[in-house]
Each structure stands twice: as structure tokens, then as C-alpha cells.
Amino acid sequence: MFLSVRSYNFRNLVNERLSTEAKNIYLIGENGQGKSNFLELIYLLCFGGSFRTRQDELLITQGKDNMMVEGTFLDRNSQQNTISCKLEKERKEIRQNGKIVADRKDLIENIPCIVFKHEDIYFVNGSPERRRLFFNQVMGIYDIPFLEKLREYSKILRMRNAVLKEKKLDFLPVLDRQLAASGLELVERRKSVTEEFSPLFSQVFKEVSGSDMTIKLRYQPSWGEAESLEAVTALLAEKQERDLETGMTNWGPHRDRFCFYMSNKDFSKIASTGQSRLITLAMRNAQAVFYTAKTGRHPIFLIDDVLLELDRGKRERFIATLPEYDQAFFTYLPGEQLFTGRGSERCYAVEGGALNEYQAGR
Numbered sequence: 001m002f003l004s005v006r007s008y009n010f011r012n013l014v015n016e017r018l019s020t021e022a023k024n025i026y027l028i029g030e031n032g033q034g035k036s037n038f039l040e041l042i043y044l045l046c047f048g049g050s051f052r053t054r055q056d057e058l059l060i061t062q063g064k065d066n067m068m069v070e071g072t073f074l075d076r077n078s079q080q081n082t083i084s085c086k087l088e089k090e091r092k093e094i095r096q097n098g099k100i101v102a103d104r105k106d107l108i109e110n111i112p113c114i115v116f117k118h119e120d121i122y123f124v125n126g127s128p129e130r131r132r133l134f135f136n137q138v139m140g141i142y143d144i145p146f147l148e149k150l151r152e153y154s155k156i157l158r159m160r161n162a163v164l165k166e167k168k169l170d171f172l173p174v175l176d177r178q179l180a181a182s183g184l185e186l187v188e189r190r191k192s193v194t195e196e197f198s199p200l201f202s203q204v205f206k207e208v209s210g211s212d213m214t215i216k217l218r219y220q221p222s223w224g225e226a227e228s229l230e231a232v233t234a235l236l237a238e239k240q241e242r243d244l245e246t247g248m249t250n251w252g253p254h255r256d257r258f259c260f261y262m263s264n265k266d267f268s269k270i271a272s273t274g275q276s277r278l279i280t281l282a283m284r285n286a287q288a289v290f291y292t293a294k295t296g297r298h299p300i301f302l303i304d305d306v307l308l309e310l311d312r313g314k315r316e317r318f319i320a321t322l323p324e325y326d327q328a329f330f331t332y333l334p335g336e337q338l339f340t341g342r343g344s345e346r347c348y349a350v351e352g353g354a355l356n357e358y359q360a361g362r
């Protein structure tokens with residue numbers, strides 16, 4: 001749980017320290033006031049990056065040339081920790097309890113954080129890449145070796161693509177073997193995770209949507225049935241001509257697909273807007289349940305504008321079916337707030353980047 005945060009020149013937020021010592025924090029304000037900015041600040045302290053942009057310089061208040069954010073949180077042993085992130089002249093410095101954090105992945109086990117955001121809708125109706133990203137997140141928050149594998153695979157893929165572009169055929173056999181070996185580990189991990197995740201997701205979807213529709217999730221590896229080093233290298237050799245033509249690798253875990261099915265039909269093609277949103281909420285809830293099952297820990301939720309497409313009953317159901325969490329931050333437009341009734345709460349009115357606490361009347 002975050003006990004307090006402080007920001008200096010972060011987006012439009014007013015520079016000050018804020019207490020966040022409550023299980024539920026509600027941020028209520030009109031459009032463009034700084035609600036999502038505040039969630040972004042929390043996320044930055046959890047993972048050392050933003051969930052909205054890769055361009056760190058956008059985080060610095062316009063007209064300034066540096067920014068700093070800092071948060072104090074209780075870790076799983078109830079010890080207080082301070083984490084800070086400083087940006088100056090394209091240099092980012094993250095510190096935990098004063099010590100520099102060299103690799104962002106070292107932060108991951110600190111504060112498991114799950115964001116529910118508007119763009120999650122693309123997990124349902126966007127490109128296959130979006131769904132891969134979701135599953136990378138599902139695994140990434142508890143399985144650091146998986147993240148390392150992903151990095152390794154991407155590195156080999158970049159090398160193979162460069163070789164394909166330059167038509168250096170002699171290098172291909174070695175790279176094919178490396179790509180196959182590294183990729184097969186990813187496929188193996190994805191297979192076992194979807195096997196566990198899919199029934200969980202189907203169940204959570206029923207709870208969140210209040211319907212008895214069975215939506216199943218299926219994993220379709222781009223290498224298909226090829227599951228051994230020999231089979232994959234043979235496949236890569238067989239498809240080499242096309243790869244050379246296009247100057248890139250057209251098959252592999254970077255092209256894997258995850259699909260939602262209802263009675264064997266691709267559900268994402270027929271889902272209504274509200275149903276698509278319910279799928280994304282179920283995906284995030286299932287991510288949390290899955291994480292807790294794997295680690296015994298509860299995540300922090302950042303819930304940003306994801307209830308807008310839903311009718312009142314569905315919104316209330318979503319709030320009621322949220323899995324166990326350590327702390328949750330909710331953003332609401334004025335008059336739209338829903339309280340969880342679970343543990344301590346604080347309400348902040350957000351206006352022009354300033355957060356002012358008030359007593360919520362129900």
C-alpha cells in the first residue's frame with residue numbers, strides 16, 4: 001500500500017505531498033484535471049515507466065526541464081520503503097531507499113500493479129499484438145524469467161530480421177536454431193498459462209457480466225503443431241523464401257494469437273461495445289486472481305475510466321466482483337462515483353492538477 005506520494009513538475013500535478021493511506025482512493029474531477037496523471041504517477045513508482053507513453057519527456061511539466069516523483073509504500077513485510085523517479089535531460093534515475101535501481105525489472109516484485117484503462121478495449125477488438133501484450137503483462141508481473149526470455153527472443157529476432165534484410169544467408173541456420181530454442185520456451189510458457197487462465201477467465205467473465213455466456217480463450221501459436229527444435233527449424237527453413245522477400249520473420253511467438261470464442265465463433269467480431277468492455281474487465285480481474293494464485297499476494301489496482309460504457313447495474317456488479325486487492329485508486333467524473341464499501345476510503349476532488357480531500361456524502 002502507498003502511504004504517501006510527492007511530485008515535482010510531474011505533468012499538470014501541483015507540487016506537493018499527498019497522503020494516500022487508505023485502501024480505496026477515489027479521484028473525482030471533470031475532464032482534463034489530472035486524475036489519470038495521478039494514476040500514471042503511481043504506476044511510474046511501481047514499474048519505472050508510464051502506462052500511457054514511452055516518451056518520458058512528456059511526463060515533465062511543460063516549460064520545465066526536470067521532474068521528480070516519490071512514494072512511500074509498505075512492502076509485503078510491512079516495512080516502509082521509499083521509491084523515487086527523477087527525470088532530467090533525458091536521464092532517468094530510479095532509487096529505492098536511496099539506492100539506484102539499475103534495471104526496471106528489479107522493481108516488478110515490489111508493488112504488483114494492475115491498470116484498468118480505456119485502451120484495454122483493444123485487447124478485444126484490436127490487433128493480435130494487443131492480446132499478446134496483455135498476456136505478456138499477465139506473466140510479466142510475477143514471472144521475471146519469462147520477461148528475460150521475451151527480451152532474449154526479441155534480440156534474436158532483431159538479428160534474424162537484419163540478416164534477412166541484408167540477405168546474409170550463411171547466418172540463417174545458426175539464428176534459426178537460436179530463434180527456435182528461445183521461441184519454444186515462450187510457446188511452452190504461454191501454453192501452460194493459457195490452460196490455467198482460460199477457465200479462470202470464463203468463470204470471472206460470468207461473474208462480472210452476470211450472464212451465463214461461456215467465453216473461452218484459445219492460444220494459437222504461430223508455429224502451429226511444430227513443437228520440437230527440429231520441427232521449428234525445418235519450418236523456418238521451409239518459409240525462408242517468404243521471409244527473404246519481406247525482409248522479416250513472418251512466423252514465431254511474435255505472431256502468436258490469442259482469441260476469444262463463444263460456441264466456436266470469434267467473439268471479438270460480434271461483441272457489442274459493452275460486452276467488449278466486460279471482456280476487458282474480466283481479463284483484468286482474472287489477471288489479479290491469477291497473480292494472487294501464483295504468489296499469494298494482492299495487487300494494487302488503478303481503475304481509470306473503464307465503466308463509462310456500462311449501465312448502472314453492470315458498473316455496480318463490477319465494483320462488487322473486484323478480486324481482493326491491497327489498495328485501489330479509482331477515477332470518476334463528478335456524480336459518477338461508486339464506492340466499494342471495502343475498507344478505508346479517501347476522496348479527492350481533482351481540479352487543475354490539485355487534489356483536495358473532502359468527506360464524501362453518500
Ligand SMILES: Nc1ncnc2c1ncn2[C@@H]1O[C@H](COP(=O)(O)OP(=O)(O)OP(=O)(O)O)[C@@H](O)[C@H]1O
Nearest residue numbers: 011012031032033034035036037058059060061062
Ligand atoms: N507535461 C505536461 N505538462 C503540463 N500539463 C500537462 C502535461 N501533460 C498533460 N498535461 C495536462 O494534464 C491534463 C490531463 O490530465 P489527465 O489526463 O490526468 O485528465 P483526467 O482528469 O484524467 O481527464 P479525463 O476525465 O478526460 O480522462 C490536461 O489538461 C493536459 O493538458
Ligand SMILES: [Mg+2]
Nearest residue numbers: 035036305331
Ligand atoms: Mg483520464
